[in-house]
Amino acid sequence: SHTILYGVFGDPIRHSRSPIMLNRAFRETGLNAAYAAFHVSPQGLGDAVRGIRALGYRGVNVTIPHKVEVMQYLDEIDGGAQVIGAVNTIVNEAGRLIGYNTDGIGYVRSLKEETGIQLQGKHVLLLGAGGAARGVAYALAKEGSACIYIANRTKERAVELAATIGAFTKAVGLGLDELGDVVDAAGLIVNTTSAGMHPSVDELPMSVDHLREHHLVSDLIYNPRITRFLREAEAKGARIHGGLGMFIYQGAYAFEYWTGTPAPVAAMRQVVEQSLTE
Ligand code: NDP
Secondary structure, three states, X not given: OOOEEEEEEEOOOOOOOHHHHHHHHHHHOOOOEEXXXXXXXXXXXXXXXXXXXXXXXXXXXXXXOOOOHHHHHOOEEOHHHHHHOOOOEEEEEOOEEEEEOOHHHHHHHHHHXXXXXXXXXXXXXXXXXXXXXXXXXHHHHHOOOOEEEEEEOOHHHHHHHHHHHOOOOEEEEEEHHHXXXXXXXXXXEEEOOOOOOOXXXXXXXXXXXXXXXXXXXXXXXXXXXXXXXXXXXXXXOOEXXXXXXXXXXXXXXHHHHHHOXXXXXXXXXXXHHHHHHO
């Protein structure tokens, strides 16, 4: 039988850990499949998506900066991805390209497994309103969190995202400079901004002055594994949760959409952890 083909489209793409993670998953499950990284520029995205059909690729992940723009080239968008307004996983069903978003469900799975948090009734402070924030906000809303405060450097984007999420839970959009009492009221604080990501490792998304023992502080960034924000939150007595698990689970859900086989999560985590310490 021939090799089933998969890939990831991004720009830049050379630091992506998706190929080693997914190829490890195929090997672990004995599937005859291969996953490659493609450097796709914004101008080349339409051609690249048509290439999925032309070459018979079974599935593709889509990453920065294509998650929104790719939607116009697909035949069908899953309901959740439609609400989020972004696609990170494409499934090729006999020439019909279907878009999904596994970022938010991957995040919530990691958060619940690694921290045991009960999201029902929680007040959440979400920092950032970009592509990742949209998936995470939607997934947290569906878990029954009581209120999601969304604070972004560009306030208008936070207000817009709060309006979208408002269909599923109470949501409020704020500027990053308007946090006030919200920090104290929140049980869970999630950084979805790129502040603190390699190479800007000294940036903080907010002041840590008001963080305390009752906070669970979570960061989507996984390079570095533990951001300055998480280190300083922990020093204030907060519990912390890093972004590596989200990366693993967004890939695991994509693997399951493509193959119908349970993802070998432990092997996937092991190979990514190893690559981050190299
Ligand atoms: P986007 O470019 O869509 O959004 C970036 C967000 O960060 C915006 O809200 C932006 O605010 C904010 N921001 C950027 N720089 C700063 C700063 N210096 N101070 C305050 N806010 C800032 O990116 P994504 O949403 O796709 O990704 C965001 C982060 O999440 C990245 O670090 C990425 O690595 C991580 N991520 C992790 C994943 C995982 O699997 N663990 C998956 C996806 C993303 P503004 O609107 O004002 O520009």
